[in-house]
Amino acid sequence: LRAADVGKTVVLNGWVNTYRAYNDQIFVDLRDRYGITQIVFEADDPSFKLAPEIRNEFVLSVKGTVRERLPGAHNPKLATGDVEVKAEGLTVLNRCPTPKFEVTEFPGEELANEDLRLEYRFLDLRRPTLQRTLAMRHRLNQVIRAHLDREAFLEVETPLLGRSTPEGARDYLVPSRVTPGSWYALPQSPQLYKQLLMVGGYDKYFQIAHCLRDEDLRADRQPEFTQLDLEMSFVEIDDILGVIERLVGDVFHQCLEVELPAAFQRLQYADVMAGYGSDKPDLRYEMQMVDLTEEARLSSFKVFLDAVEKGHVVRALNAKGAADKLSNTDLKPGGKLAEFASRYGAKGLAWFKVEGDKLASSIEKFFPGPVQDTIRQKTKAQSGDVLLLVADKEDVVAQTLSALRSHLAAQLKVCVNWWDRKAEYEKQLQEEESLARKKQKGKPAPRTVEPFRFQPRDFALAWILDFPLFMWDADEKRWVSNHHPFTAPRDEDLHLLESDPGKVRAKAYDLVLNGYEVGGGSIRIHNPELQERVFRVLGMSAEQSRQRFGFLLDALKYGAPPHGGIALGLDRFTMILAGTTNIRDVIAFPKNQKAKDLMTGAPAGVDARQLKELGL
């Protein structure tokens, strides 16, 4: 309801957000999906007698007349803030005990404990933030469907009960009652079905698909999550990247009114690993790692010399201008940053402060002048910078410096998330308004705070290309697929498949957004002999691959077109569109970190009779 509705008789149904009772008036803020409206019960109306029993979260149906608020009582923060509804009839549709936590959100105030909110998810879902997020997710799905329909894709559903298609995680298994002792696997992704659809002649397929993986959970991982799954025939890498660039551009345009570049930057796996120590670097800011192994070799610092001796590496990050922001508590041995680094396996964290054209540190004396000069040049060090160094095995150094990079970017405010900027803007706006209202006795104030706008560097998208096809699994002592076993090797590396598998690059690509892997895919193998060769490198005998993947090998023999595809993680995508870092915020009924649904109690026991029927 807006000012234009003044004079109308209306019926509003909703939940009591807040109520304030006075002698002659009772104010109720009624909430529904569309917002909050102020209702006034006045002593002259029979509904006034009912109103005192109203409590938070009661469900009301209110009949009344829309009227303009009194001068000074307008609320510019509410979309409905110019009007109120004078009640002329009230039905209490349902009551509610005092909720275990406040559904009303107060800016700047922390939410109740997440486990409690997950237990009462139906209440938590009433929070405007969650409602906005789920509406954003709905919008995303609509944009995807309309866009891919325009590009002639067909939406096809694939089964939930199937055979296991390995993606590197554990399967959720479902026992068969009809065939005792046999099991279905819930899909980790529709990977093989979509490839079979290509063999079936559906050359552009997509699906918004549920995927299930029994893996350890993190802030950006759920056991059950959703992919935009897509596959195309007769394509090369560029075709797939192009479809996704157009689609993601459309999503950002329609969901956030942000215009992305027509093509995303393309980076080599080897380069990002060397520069950022991660295959999903946050590219909203620079701060690359610099290799100083040679300089360490020329020093007399024992820790570094021992490391170099063992074939380890020494690498550094330059925290620009951090000298006056990092204190001794951060830098000292065993201090905050060293403690952080140790979580990733680093045994210590060395540092230099750059003072003019000198390096200052307790270990500076071990580095000859010319070596210090090279270090400054290589790290592009300027006065006021702090260099942070780790010596260890290459993977430990990469993991540590990659984590330290994000940690420092947040601590030093090198990179501020757009939603934090937006929250800051809203806080300023509120302060300004309340100040101005005091001064001007309630009249709305002219705004001086700059309105919130997205900046180009709020979103950094990049393709990571040329992943290795295999990785060495040291525990199992065998080669494993980096993506999955159906990914095609690059043609020019084919001759290395058996002789040097580690050197073979894949026709695979990941999409990275603000440090999250939001998608991944590849061109697939469509030749049955090549597929069998890859299975062999993975340690599968001919019988084993026939037994597990006979249907795929057959399909490839029966005229499989060249094909490829990709899957976008829609939960992670929504997280970024909605401005949260918690994947549970974008899923209506998520599981907690232990894969439990705290509301329904799943997973839970079942009747002995059910187990007996299943032969368990």
Ligand code: AMO
């Ligand atoms: P992949 O395993 O890389 O590829 O998954 C694609 C994308 O799905 C998202 N994702 C997850 N999101 C939330 N919770 C999880 N547990 C989770 N696991 C993955 C990520 C990831 O980039 N079949 C292939 C795709 C293909 O080759 O076409 C596949 O599933 O954003």
Ligand code: AMP
């Ligand atoms: P120490 O000689 O043990 O007092 O260490 C001197 C400095 O080197 C301290 O700041 C340590 O944190 C740091 N250091 C120790 N081991 C490493 C390592 N593997 N990589 C980087 N710095 C280290």
